[in-house]
Amino acid sequence: MTETIARAETLDTELDGTRLATALAQTWKTERGLWGALTTVDHKIIGRRYIVTAFVFLVLGGVLALLMRLQLAQPEARVLGPDRFNQVFTMHGANMMFLFAVPVMEAMGVYLVPLMVGTRNIAFPRLNAFSYWIFLAGGLLLWIAFALDMGPDVGWFAYVPLSGPQYAPGKRADIWAQMITFTELAALAVAVEIVVTVFKQRAPGMSLDRIPLFVWSMLVTSFVVIMAMPAIMVASTSLILDRLVGTHFFNPAEGGDVLLWQHLFWFFGHPEVYIIFLPAVGMVSTLIATFARRPIFGYLALVMALIATGILAFGLWVHHMFVTGLPRLGESFFTASSMAIAIPAGIQIFCWIATLWDGRPVFKTPLLFVIGFIVTFVIGGLTGVMVASVPFDTQVHDTYFVVAHFHYVLIGGAVFPLLGAVYYWFPKFTGRMMSERRGKWAFWLIFIGFHLTFFPMHILGLEGMPRRIYTYQPDLPWHGLNLFVSASALILAAGFLIFFIDAIISARSGNPAGDNPWDAPTLEWATSSPPPAYNFAHIPVVGSAYPLWDQPGSLNVASGLHSDRREIVITTITIAEPQARESSPQNSIWPLLTAITTTIMLIWSIFSPWAVVWGSIPVAITLIGWFWPSGTPEDEA
Amino acid sequence: MIRRVARLLALLAAISLAGCENWQSALQAHGASAISLKHLIIFIVAVCSIVWALVMVAMIYALARRRAAWRAPTELIPERERRMGRIVTACVGLTVVIISIFTLASFFTTRALSVAGSDDLTIRISGMQWWWGVQYLRPNPKQAFDTANEIHIPAGRNVHLVLEGDDVIHSFWVPSLAGKQDLIPGRINEITIRAERPGIYRGQCAEFCGLQHAHMSFFVIADEPQDFERWAAAQRAPATQASDEEIAAGRDAFMSKPCAACHSIRGTKATGTSGPDLTHVGSRKTIGAGLFETTRGSLAAWIADPQTLKPGNNMPLVPLAPEELRAISAYLASLK
Numbered sequence: 001m002t003e004t005i006a007r008a009e010t011l012d013t014e015l016d017g018t019r020l021a022t023a024l025a026q027t028w029k030t031e032r033g034l035w036g037a038l039t040t041v042d043h044k045i046i047g048r049r050y051i052v053t054a055f056v057f058l059v060l061g062g063v064l065a066l067l068m069r070l071q072l073a074q075p076e077a078r079v080l081g082p083d084r085f086n087q088v089f090t091m092h093g094a095n096m097m098f099l100f101a102v103p104v105m106e107a108m109g110v111y112l113v114p115l116m117v118g119t120r121n122i123a124f125p126r127l128n129a130f131s132y133w134i135f136l137a138g139g140l141l142l143w144i145a146f147a148l149d150m151g152p153d154v155g156w157f158a159y160v161p162l163s164g165p166q167y168a169p170g171k172r173a174d175i176w177a178q179m180i181t182f183t184e185l186a187a188l189a190v191a192v193e194i195v196v197t198v199f200k201q202r203a204p205g206m207s208l209d210r211i212p213l214f215v216w217s218m219l220v221t222s223f224v225v226i227m228a229m230p231a232i233m234v235a236s237t238s239l240i241l242d243r244l245v246g247t248h249f250f251n252p253a254e255g256g257d258v259l260l261w262q263h264l265f266w267f268f269g270h271p272e273v274y275i276i277f278l279p280a281v282g283m284v285s286t287l288i289a290t291f292a293r294r295p296i297f298g299y300l301a302l303v304m305a306l307i308a309t310g311i312l313a314f315g316l317w318v319h320h321m322f323v324t325g326l327p328r329l330g331e332s333f334f335t336a337s338s339m340a341i342a343i344p345a346g347i348q349i350f351c352w353i354a355t356l357w358d359g360r361p362v363f364k365t366p367l368l369f370v371i372g373f374i375v376t377f378v379i380g381g382l383t384g385v386m387v388a389s390v391p392f393d394t395q396v397h398d399t400y401f402v403v404a405h406f407h408y409v410l411i412g413g414a415v416f417p418l419l420g421a422v423y424y425w426f427p428k429f430t431g432r433m434m435s436e437r438r439g440k441w442a443f444w445l446i447f448i449g450f451h452l453t454f455f456p457m458h459i460l461g462l463e464g465m466p467r468r469i470y471t472y473q474p475d476l477p478w479h480g481l482n483l484f485v486s487a488s489a490l491i492l493a494a495g496f497l498i499f500f501i502d503a504i505i506s507a508r509s510g511n512p513a514g515d516n517p518w519d520a521p522t523l524e525w526a527t528s529s530p531p532p533a534y535n536f537a538h539i540p541v542v543g544s545a546y547p548l549w550d551q552p553g554s555l556n557v558a559s560g561l562h563s564d565r566r567e568i569v570i571t572t573i574t575i576a577e578p579q580a581r582e583s584s585p586q587n588s589i590w591p592l593l594t595a596i597t598t599t600i601m602l603i604w605s606i607f608s609p610w611a612v613v614w615g616s617i618p619v620a621i622t623l624i625g626w627f628w629p630s631g632t633p634e635d636e637a
Numbered sequence: 638m639i640r641r642v643a644r645l646l647a648l649l650a651a652i653s654l655a656g657c658e659n660w661q662s663a664l665q666a667h668g669a670s671a672i673s674l675k676h677l678i679i680f681i682v683a684v685c686s687i688v689w690a691l692v693m694v695a696m697i698y699a700l701a702r703r704r705a706a707w708r709a710p711t712e713l714i715p716e717r718e719r720r721m722g723r724i725v726t727a728c729v730g731l732t733v734v735i736i737s738i739f740t741l742a743s744f745f746t747t748r749a750l751s752v753a754g755s756d757d758l759t760i761r762i763s764g765m766q767w768w769w770g771v772q773y774l775r776p777n778p779k780q781a782f783d784t785a786n787e788i789h790i791p792a793g794r795n796v797h798l799v800l801e802g803d804d805v806i807h808s809f810w811v812p813s814l815a816g817k818q819d820l821i822p823g824r825i826n827e828i829t830i831r832a833e834r835p836g837i838y839r840g841q842c843a844e845f846c847g848l849q850h851a852h853m854s855f856f857v858i859a860d861e862p863q864d865f866e867r868w869a870a871a872q873r874a875p876a877t878q879a880s881d882e883e884i885a886a887g888r889d890a891f892m893s894k895p896c897a898a899c900h901s902i903r904g905t906k907a908t909g910t911s912g913p914d915l916t917h918v919g920s921r922k923t924i925g926a927g928l929f930e931t932t933r934g935s936l937a938a939w940i941a942d943p944q945t946l947k948p949g950n951n952m953p954l955v956p957l958a959p960e961e962l963r964a965i966s967a968y969l970a971s972l973k
Contacts, residue, residue, distance in 0.1 A: 477662075
């Protein structure tokens with residue numbers, strides 16, 4: 001395929017810098033206006049969209065959290081009734097996990113991975129566009145249902161029988177299950193794209209030991225996604241079948257099993273935590289190297305820790321079921337495996353501290369968030385070790401202790417690095433810097449507000465306060481701490497408000513960033529900010545893990561790609577030797593149309609099983625349109 | 638600094654509250670299991686706090702230490718790299734040691750938790766939306782009896798609880814006595830509790846179970862053994878006879894209205910099973926699964942409007958004339 005005859009003057013070797021840039025810009029461009037927005041397959045535009053959408057869901061989920069804190073600030077308060085409260089906490093959990101945390105991490109990967117490995121677009125760019133539209137449809141489904149008082153009210157975990165046909169009449173639980181289908185479909189698509197991009201599209205010379213750690217983390221995450229999602233898809237599909245068709249997967253009276261749901265759900269649900277956490281780890285490693293001004297200490301150990309975490313993630317699900325009455329021996333095994341996750345986590349923490357120790361830290365906002373991450377995540381990790389102990393867990397399971405624990409892990413362990421990463425890569429996304437002054441305000445308010453909000457919850461849990469209660473009686477000794485927690489949540493919210501204000505102001509009028517404002521070492525900084533549609537005029541060739549530090553000035557480049565058609569370099573998996581030129585698809589409206597027909601089929605199937613039959617016809621038609629040869633040069637290659 | 642203030646505030650709040658009745662707290666352990674769990678909790682939390690403090694010291698030192706002259710990012714000093722490698726390896730080794738100790742401590746704590754023998758008192762607990770059915774099983778079935786939302790046990794003895802979920806999953810948790818255990822439809826779980834001293838211990842459903850998950854509490858009341866036997870004898874007896882006219886009228890109204898379709902009162906025609914057994918409801922501390930103290934007034938309020946007091950619960954509003962309501966609540970309050 002590489003030897004297709006092409007006119008020589010279209011090769012990049014034949015053009016000077018300006019003419020090449022013009023030609024590439026023409027080849028890779030996204031049309032202006034609505035049509036361009038709907039048809040684009042540029043990973044940067046889709047990634048940006050994905051990130052912004054996920055942050056919108058963060059805001060919505062945060063508002064729900066504040067509503068819950070308002071209700072719980074007083075005993076027997078009547079801000080929210082039990083029905084509304086159950087919808088709100090279910091929405092908060094489902095929204096934060098499925099519409100914010102996982103998508104935002106995937107989205108950072110969609111934007112950054114192709115740039116960091118030095119290629120021009122993500123693998124399967126049309127699938128990437130499709131993934132975003134499906135994600136958006138799933139989010140809209142959930143939130144529109146909530147606005148119509150049809151929001152799911154069975155918890156983000158939707159345990160049967162409570163979510164089954166007998167105890168959850170109406171369509172609320174079906175909407176939860178189908179929202180899962182949407183978001184899992186979107187996540188699986190991105191995971192496949194990232195695996196292929198990292199395996200086959202790395203810049204020449206970027207052997208396995210030169211891959212940036214964020215890219216490594218996205219690679220491991222993508223494998224975890226690919227292996228974990230089928231479990232939840234089986235689970236949610238079985239639930240829909242029980243509810244819609246009258247199967248009895250989870251009905252003990254007919255030979256079904258209630259605990260089967262929990263096994264399937266947590267076989268996905270625990271790795272889900274690492275799907276969120278591993279990309280954050282990659283961000284931390286990236287930020288620490290840049291701001292400690294030295295290569296990360298223990299690169300190999302960190303990669304091994306990522307892989308070990310990804311594998312161990314599948315051996316821990318039973319620790320969510322320690323009080324369901326499983327056999328002792330099994331429980332002990334899962335105690336040991338759950339505690340073992342502390343080993344790769346420890347390796348990472350120690351390597352980061354070693355890097356900071358030997359480096360010369362520059363205390364910019366991104367590094368502050370990383371420090372806040374270490375302070376917070378170590379607490380979350382240690383409380384994780386606590387709940388891994390079966391006897392300890394029997395006292396804190398399903399209490400506010402666990403609420404505190406996983407917010408320490410998810411906010412401290414993933415959102416702090418994410419915010420640091422946004423401050424770090426914002427100049428690359430927009431060409432403008434975020435404000436250091438507002439950034440420091442945001443950091444301190446979020447950091448202090450977070451600890452004041454969530455630390456007391458450990459105590460509440462030990463004092464016997466269960467999770468998911470919409471109120472508590474005045475004679476219980478919890479009201480003081482609950483009021484304190486609710487008030488502190490306002491500080492946390494104020495911090496996020498400043499962050500968002502800063503992002504909006506800076507996007508419009510921040511200081512121009514230049515290509516590499518942090519003097520960072522990885523390839524995404526080797527192109528302009530924001531990068532052109534084609535990412536790199538010439539594909540860079542790298543000779544180390546920190547190419548911009550090792551080859552300051554100018555990178556070696558590979559040439560010989562066409563400028564009049566979308567072409568990328570394919571390299572080998574291990575040592576990234578150039579293998580072939582491969583074409584990359586052009587913009588297309590079909591991913592959007594396919595997403596629309598898929599959405600119709602999935603939502604229709606909440607109401608009738610026949611939707612799967614009749615609804616698949618338009619899906620098939622749009623898929624045929626998607627794959628139909630269109631006679632472009634890309635098709636020939 | 639700020640974190641310390643936060644901790645201090647949290648601690649102060651906790652101390653100021655300690656004066657209140659701490660009858661539902663893993664830290665106020667009064668049962669054999671809860672006491673050994675509390676020891677384990679304190680041990681693990683203490684070790685983890687030390688670990689966290691050490692990591693923080695290391696991080697702060699790493700950030701704040703004085704540094705030698707500038708060097709380029711990629712200029713690494715091999716000797717220093719090796720030393721850091723040794724230190725990191727040692728720290729990882731220490732991590733392995735600590736989690737191994739925790740795993741063993743967990744294992745032995747679980748193994749040491751008391752397990753009731755076959756001749757110990759056995760109580761079957763069923764979780765329902767949103768109340769607790771309590772059935773005292775005795776070798777002689779004639780001595781068995783039902784009650785609801787209140788579990789009396791003899792102090793100082795192991796009591797064997799058989800946990801069954803009736804509708805959805807619930808979780809039985811009395812933190813002052815023992816860790817929790819789920820009640821799962823289609824499965825039977827077991828747990829042993831033992832109160833070291835007489836007292837009243839509150840428990841609450843710990844697995845989300847629908848609209849009124851928040852109001853699904855109960856009490857475990859540990860009595861001196863002889864008091865327990867007295868109580869059990871009284872509970873075994875059928876309901877007391879009406880002692881005055883209003884109470885008799887209340888009984889008749891109860892039997893003729895839909896009440897009897899869902900509730901049982903032993904010794905009467907009321908044999909419904911979908912609601913709590915009311916044979917001795919007047920003797921219980923609370924009604925509505927821990928919602929209100931049992932008084933004639935609270936009974937009347939509950940019967941008059943159960944859906945406002947506990948929205949979504951399965952008790953329907955039964956239209957009653959004011960005198961019927963008064964009479965029924967007098968009757969129920971008399972069922973000591």
